[in-house]
Structure formats: C-alpha cells, structure tokens
C-alpha cells in the first residue's frame with residue numbers, strides 16, 4: 001500500500017470502529033432505557049464537552065500522564081541497564097534471576113497495598129509503583145534482546161577488531177535497542193493499568209480518581225468518560241510511540257530487523 | 261603497497277571438548293597474495309578450519325602462525341566474511357556505516373575515513389546505495405557490503421566461509437568475477453571456503469581438499485598456474501574430475 | 514560436560530543470592546516496625562496460622578472459581594469472536610482499532626461500573642475477568658489468522674477446497690499456536706483482573722485478604738497472601754503449559 005492510501009485506510013477503519021461502537025452503545029441504551037445506569041452516547045458526549053470546557057478533564061488526564069512520565073523516566077533506564085547486564089553476564093543473571101521470577105509472577109496491582117503502607121497515599125507511592133512495573137517490563141525484554149544478539153554479529157565485530165567493552169557499546173546495545181523500545185511500549189500499557197489502579201485506591205486527581213469519584217456520586221456518565229478517556233489515552237500513547245519509533249528513529253525500528 | 265603476511269598452519273588438530281577429532285594433522289603454508297579455496301564435504305570441518313585461522317577457536321594441538329607470530333584470537337588482520345549475510349551486517353547501520361564500523365579505530369580523521377569508505381564501496385559497485393539499510397538490500401548487495409567492510413580494513417587475509425552459498429547462480433557468477441578483480445587489484449591473501457568444485461576452479465589458483473570427517477585432513481593440494489576463465493576451458497573437466505574423485509574416495513574410507 | 518557444571522554453579526549462585534536477600538530482609542526487619550516490614554520468619558508463621566483457619570481455603574476457593582469461570586467464558590467468547598470476524602480480512606482489519614482500544618483499557622477501570630451494572634456479587638467479577646480474557650484471546654486469534662502465509666491458501670485452492678474448507682482446514686490450524694499463545698497471556702491478565710476486582714469491591718478472595726490485612730496492619734499476613742497469589746498464578750501457567758505439551762497442540 002502506498003503512504004496516502006494507508007492513511008486513508010487508517011482513517012476509514014478508525015471511523016468505522018468508532019461508528020460500530022457508538023451504534024451498539026446507542027441501541028443498548030435505548031433498549032435498556034435506564035439512563036442512570038447506561039446513559040446514551042449523546043448525554044455522555046455533552047458531559048464530556050462541559051468537563052473539557054471547564055478544564056477538569058485535562059487536569060485528570062494531565063495528572064495521570066505526569067505520573068506515568070515520571071515513573072518511566074526512572075524505570076526505563078534502570079530496567080534497560082539491569083536487563084542488559086543480566087543478558088550479557090551469566091553471573092549477574094544467576095544472582096538476580098530468582099528475584100525477577102518472583103516479581104514477574106506477582107501482578108503489580110497486588111503490590112498497591114504495599115506501596116500505600118510504605119509510602120502512604122502520596123505521589124511518591126504512585127511513582128514507585130510505575131517505576132516498579134515499567135522497569136521490570138523493560139528488564140525482561142532487554143534481557144531477551146541481549147540473548148538474541150546473533151553469534152555471527154559478535155563474530156563479525158570481533159573479526160573487525162573489537163574488544164569486549166567496545167563490543168558491548170557498539171554492538172550489543174544497538175542490537176538490543178529495538179527490544180528495549182518494545183519493552184517500553186509494553187511498559188506504557190502496563191504503566192497505565194497500574195497508575196489507574198493506584199489512583200482508584202487513593203488519589204485526588206487522575207483518570208482513576210475520576211472513575212472512582214463517579215462511582216461514589218453515582219454519576220455513570222463521569223465513570224464512562226473516565227473509562228473512555230483511559231482507553232483513548234492508552235491508544236494514543238501506544239500509537240504515537242510506534243509512530244515516533246518508525247518515523248523519527250527508523251534505525252531502531254524492529255521492522256529493520258526483520259524482512260531480511 | 262603493504263607487505264602481507266604469510267600464513268602457516270603447523271600440524272593442527274582440533275577437537276571440541278571430549279568429542280571426536282574434527283581436524284587432524286592439518287599442515288599447510290599459504291604464502292601472501294594467494295587465492296586459496298578450501299573444498300570438502302559438508303560437516304568435514306571447513307568452517308572449523310576458518311574459525312581456527314580467524315582465532316575464534318584455538319587448535320587442540322599445533323600452531324597457526326602469521327609470519328612467525330602465533331594467532332591468539334580474532335583480529336582485523338584476518339577479517340571473516342560470513343555466509344549468513346542477514347546477521348553479519350549490523351541492521352542499525354547504513355551500508356556506509358557498516359563499512360566504516362571497524363575503520364573507526366584505525367583512521368581517526370573523519371573526512372579521510374569517509375573517503376576510504378566511499379572508495380571501497382566504489383570497488384564493490386555500491387556507490388549508489390551507501391545510505392541504505394541492510395534490510396533494503398538484496399542478498400548480493402549485502403555480500404558486497406560485507407566484502408567492502410572486510411577489505412577496507414586492509415587485512416592480511418580475507419577469510420570467506422561459503423560467502424556466495426546462499427545467492428542465486430547469476431549473482432554468484434557476478435560476485436565471483438568481481439572478487440577476482442578486487443583480489444588482482446589489492447593482492448592480499450584470500451581463503452575461500454566452498455563446496456562447489458566449479459566455483460573453486462574458476463576463482464582460485466590453489467584448491468585444498470578436506471576429507472570427510474571426523475579426522476579430516478587435507479587429501480589434495482591442487483595448484484594451477486592460471487585460473488580457469490570458463491568451464492569450457494581446456495583442462496577444466498579433468499581438474500574437476502580429479503578433485504571430485506579425491507572427495508569421493510575420502511567419503512568411502 | 515562443562516556446561517552442566519556451569520549450570521549447577523549458577524543454581525548455587527542463585528541460592529546464595531536468595532539466602533543473602535533473606536538475610537538482608539531479616540536484618541532490615543529487625544530495625545523496622547513490624548507493621549512496615551515483618552521478618553521472613555514471621556511471614557512464614559503467619560502463613561501457617563492462616564492455613565489453620567478456614568479463611569484462607571475459602572478465599573483461595575473463591576478466587577480460583579472466579580478466575581476459572583471468567584477465563585473459560587472469556588476464552589470461548591474470544592475464540593468465537595476471532596473465528597467469526599477473522600473469516601473476513603476486511604472486517605477484521607476495519608475493526609482492529611476497536612480491539613486495540615479495548616486492549617488498552619485496564620480491567621480495573623471497569624470494576625466500579627461492573628459492580629454498578631451487575632452488583633457486588635460474583636457476576637461482576639466474572640464479567641471483568643471474562644472481558645479482558647475475551648479481548649486478549651480475540652486479538653491473538655485475529656492476528657494469527659492474519660499471519661497465514663498466502664502460499665498455504667494457494668495450496669488449498671490448488672487442491673480444490675472451498676473457501677470455507679480452506680478457512681477451517683488451513684487457516685485455523687495455522688493460527689492455532691497464536692491462539693494458544695493468546696490463551697497463555699490471558700492467564701496473567703485474568704489474575705490482574707481478579708486482583709483488581711477483589712481489591713476494590715469484594716468481601717472474599719485473596720485480593721480482598723491482601724487489602725484487609727493492610728487495613729488491620731497485619732503486614733506479615735499481607736505478604737504471605739501476595740506471595741500465595743504469585744504462586745497460584747505461576748502454577749496456573751505451568752499447568753497450562755503441561756496440558757498444551759501433553760496434548761501436543763503447540764505444534765507450529
């Protein structure tokens with residue numbers, strides 16, 4: 001497919017998806033006919049617009065995004081570093097692997113009570129949760145990436161005269177970079193999941209808070225706005241991340257690595 | 261022009277751990293500037309021999325010497341060109357950057373380095389593709405890039421392990437011709453591993469035949485004064501049959 | 514074999530590292546309020562205490578039945594959705610943004626509204642778990658069906674199979690590994706959804722226990738419950754792998 005055709009295709013499929021969703025929703029709300037439990041799309045749209053006007057919606061989205069960014073800014077480099085070290089040095093892996101396995105088997109959400117206990121209902125406890133989730137996710141994909149660096153690549157670099165340290169910097173890290181990026185992408189999704197959970201059990205802003213607050217006021221429209229906003233935010237972050245990787249730094253796209 | 265080094269493989273045997281002896285009693289001298297092909301049935305230990313010369317693995321007994329100096333590990337004086345071109349090139353670097361990869365340590369001046377890279381890419385006819393990524397190249401172009409990345413290092417020996425084995429016949433033919441031209445121009449030693457007898461006779465002036473393993477040894481050291489230009493040349497079929505026979509008889513024993 | 518030696522050396526290193534970790538934990542706990550960080554020994558003790566009251570078994574049973582029922586419903590729905598929509602490349606591609614959207618929607622966000630719609634009882638838990646499993650399995654089924662190599666389709670056409678036969682006999686079997694992979698991923702998601710539902714709206718279950726122990730500051734029991742949750746999740750995944758291996762369904 002050519003580029004403009006692709007864009008048209010995307011727009012069309014997006015529009016159709018939205019239309020299908022809205023139509024099903026309208027039919028359901030008409031049949032169900034209990035607006036207090038299931039308001040119609042138009043009602044929800046109107047409240048969303050007024051929340052947008054008053055700036056309330058953007059504040060909630062902004063708080064969630066800010067938490068995500070702070071947690072990731074620390075979590076990504078830490079996870080990438082430890083993951084690379086574990087993949088490259090078997091001893092480091094042997095030492096840390098039991099902990100990684102354990103961490104990986106416990107859903108991050110189950111650790112929320114822990115972070116509340118240690119850090120209280122605070123901004124820091126939310127950062128800590130996101131940091132934990134994202135760094136673990138990036139760690140796993142970085143480690144897998146290092147392990148999949150091809151032997152031929154290593155041999156080629158040795159044959160061109162590279163020593164061990166240079167090999168790590170000039171071959172291993174660039175070879176692993178796409179894996180790290182895809183770990184970041186997964187991390188964004190999991191991070192959104194955790195931040196919402198953290199906001200639901202104790203926060204005064206953010207999309208998770210919006211949903212919880214809607215529940216206590218029995219304002220289903222606000223809950224739906226929170227849920228849809230969350231889905232859109234997650235989709236937007238994912239798509240823009242992919243776009244940036246493909247177009248701004250195509251060198252590091254996984255697409256370059258396959259199709260050989 | 262630099263003085264290339266001679267390669268001496270002195271009584272080398274190789275076994276991996278406690279496994280069977282793969283290579284036994286390999287004793288060859290390859291003087292500078294020769295174009296040598298190593299032929300042998302698959303699994304005989306051709307790649308192992310290449311790995312030994314490259315320094316990726318160490319001989320169990322015997323020595324590998326470059327002008328009296330023992331080979332202890334891989335290095336840019338013996339650049340290897342691999343058959344697996346998809347993995348051998350660095351996918352995050354363009355063609356020019358791949359060729360520049362090893363040169364960074366040798367030529368500090370950026371402009372001079374760039375000039376050398378472009379010259380070399382000209383030799384392998386890739387001048388029009390310098391800024392492409394490996395994923396945008398055909399197999400033949402990838403192998404040209406690999407060759408450029410090797411010769412730009414000015415190695416004593418270019419070690420090629422079945423480099424054209426995964427290419428189609430026409431591309432292979434072109435690359436064979438171009439490789440010979442490059443060799444005639446530069447003059448360093450090329451050790452070219454192949455299992456294609458015809459290819460060996462058409463590009464090299466010395467063919468070493470490895471018997472089937474284990475305990476593979478050199479069963480034939482065929483030297484020709486002139487390369488055959490074409491399979492229809494006088495003597496080609498005779499040479500072909502002679503080498504074929506020595507491979508066949510090594511299979512029976 | 515040297516590699517065997519190395520392997521056991523690594524297990525040894527891992528064991529040493531775990532012992533070191535436990536020691537550090539114990540020392541740190543010694544100097545910290547036990548409500549914040551109990552010692553490893555007290556966690557073990559709490560666990561054995563918990564096994565003696567009936568509470569734990571009831572909670573494990575409740576959580577397990579939620580996961581199992583939700584997972585089964587979700588898997589069935591996911592495979593059906595995938596198989597029905599995947600028959601048409603056009604439909605599956607046009608609707609893919611919709612699935613991407615739902616996939617990015619954290620299950621926990623749906624818990625409050627599920628409770629409103631389906632009550633605080635078991636139904637809302639089944640719905641939330643089934644929902645995320647449904648999406649994950651449907652997406653993987655659809656992507657598996659999209660990856661079928663055209664050559665295989667062509668082979669079917671050469672052999673004179675009908676459109677429907679090609680779909681059933683070639684496309685679906687080719688997509689099988691993807692479907693199973695999706696089902697495996699969905700186990701993790703099911704547990705996430707379970708915990709989500711139990712943390713913010715349940716009176717039983719392991720997630721509820723975790724939250725309850727936090728409020729009563731019984732931290733050692735809370736840790737025991739969290740670890741138990743992790744163990745159950747891993748066991749489920751292992752069980753899945755064993756079944757798949759036994760039935761040899763993973764063949765590519």
Ligand SMILES: Nc1ncnc2c1ncn2[C@@H]1O[C@H](COP(=O)(O)OP(=O)(O)O)[C@@H](O)[C@H]1O
Pocket residue numbers: 276279282300301302303304305306307308309473
């Ligand atoms: N790293 C290794 N460890 C153990 N055995 C090896 C190793 N590398 C190669 N071999 C064995 O050495 C023999 C020769 O292999 P190779 O040199 O790749 O053959 P060729 O390149 O001629 O096909 C084979 O039997 C192979 O199994």
Ligand SMILES: [Mg+2]
Pocket residue numbers: 306307
């Ligand atoms: Mg070989």
